[in-house]
Amino acid sequence: MATDADASSPQVFSAESYFATQPPPPTLESDTARVREFVQRQVHAGSKVVLVTSGGTTVPLELNVVRFLDNFSAGTRGATSAEYFLKAGYAVIFMHRQFSLQPFSRHYSHSTHPFLDFLDIEDASSAEIAVRPGERPQLLRVLAAYKEVQRAGKLLTLTFVTVNDYLWLLRAVSQEMGVLGRSGLYYLAAAVSDFFLPRQKMSEHKIQSGKGSLHIEMDQVPKILKPLVAEWTREGFIVSFKLETDERLLVPKARQALARYGHQVVVGNDLHRRKFEVVFVSPKPGSASRDEVDRDYEESWLRIDLEKDPQKEIEDDIVGELLQRHERWIQSGVTR
Structure with missing residues (x-):
């Protein structure tokens, strides 16, 4: 960790140098x-x-972790989208932040719809x-869908906590999914930290207070999409997400x-409109090779009216649109 007493220059990590210097999580092999x-x-x-990634990543500040930086994400979009992919017949690898929302159980979150509130003691x-009678129809629908997915063996869940966990796990999963070719879809909805503290710079023990200020110099997380596209899964259909607070930047x-x-x-x-509005941005078909920066792009906006249908989830339409695009990608059959 770079502090006043221990200054060190920031380092630019490529994906290759990152994996060569940062240790894998202990569960990587079994996962x-x-x-x-x-x-x-x-x-x-x-x-x-x-592959659906979901939730935020933490950045530990000590080897014996007491303090860490976190990302804003409860995993709502990822967990909701995973259900719609399952409903459409896809098998889902759900890679999520530990304790973030998950498919099916998300309907009964401890903060928005605690399950103890709809149970009664009969005798x-x-x-x-x-x-409770009013809760039974929805619970039956959710439970039936969950049991069918479990019976069919269509859902695999993996957990991460730190950005280091996430990066190692994403590489491993992507490489294993390479055998799927164009039948593999990557729905990268996790909120991944942009900066991290390399293990070599961390304080071993809890950072002590009492000095009045704390100065931390962090390194940039490597741009992991580049090797994902070019090396790990060359034929996969890859969807990334961009969150902004200024819509003009989207x-x-x-x-x-x-x-x-x-x-x-x-x-x-957009942060404040994400529950009812998103924009799809993609290269125009046949505009140029994927390596050309000046190729043409197209955009299409998706909006729902929550006043007319408060129960509508925009993820239903997001997934529906991507299913069509993925099918066209499969049918096109052109190797990148």
């Missing part, structure tokens, strides 16, 4: 084995597979528990990302 087995089953079944003497930033990394779609969302 990779689970992914490999899951993907092989889906290949055998002829299923399309989507205290026999300790029988019942679901399309220009999305175009920059597409030009830099050469993937298929950026979904732009």
Whole structure:
């Protein structure tokens, strides 16, 4: 960690140098084995597979972690979208921040719809528990969908906490999904930290207070989309997300990302309008090779009216649009 007493220059990490210097999470090997087995089953079944990343990443400030920086994300978009992918018949690898929202259980979040609030004790003497009548229809729908997904073996969940966990896991999952070719879709909705503190710069123990200020110099997280597109999954259909607080930046930033990394779609969302409005930005078909910065782009806005339909979830339409685009990508069959 760079402080007044221990100054060090920031380092520019490529993906290669990052993985060469930062340690993998202890569960990486077992997680990779689970992914490999899951993907092989889906290949055998002829299923399309989507990787959904969800939730924010932390940046620890000490090796014995007491303090950390966090990202704004409860995982709502990822968890909701995963349900709609499952409903459409996709197998889902749900890679999420530990304790963030998950498919199906998201309907009964501890903060918005606590499950204890819709349970009653029918008979205290026999300790029988019942679901309140008004809650039964929705619970039955959610439970039936969850049980069917479990029966079919269509959902695999993986967890991360730190940005380091996320990067190692994303690489491992992407490489295992490479065998899917164009049947693999990558829905990168996680809020990933832009900066991190390399292990070599961390304080071993808790940072002590009492000096009046704390100065931390962090390094930039490597641009992981570049090797994802060019090396790990050369035929996958890759969707990234761009969140801004200034709507005027959404399309220009999305175009920059597409030009830099050469993937298929950026979904732009304004922080305050994200629940009812997004924009899809993508290269125009046949406009140029993926390596050309000056290629043409197209954008299309998706909006829903929550006043007319308060129960409508925009993720339903986001996933619906991407399913059509993914199918066209599969049918086009042109190797990048």
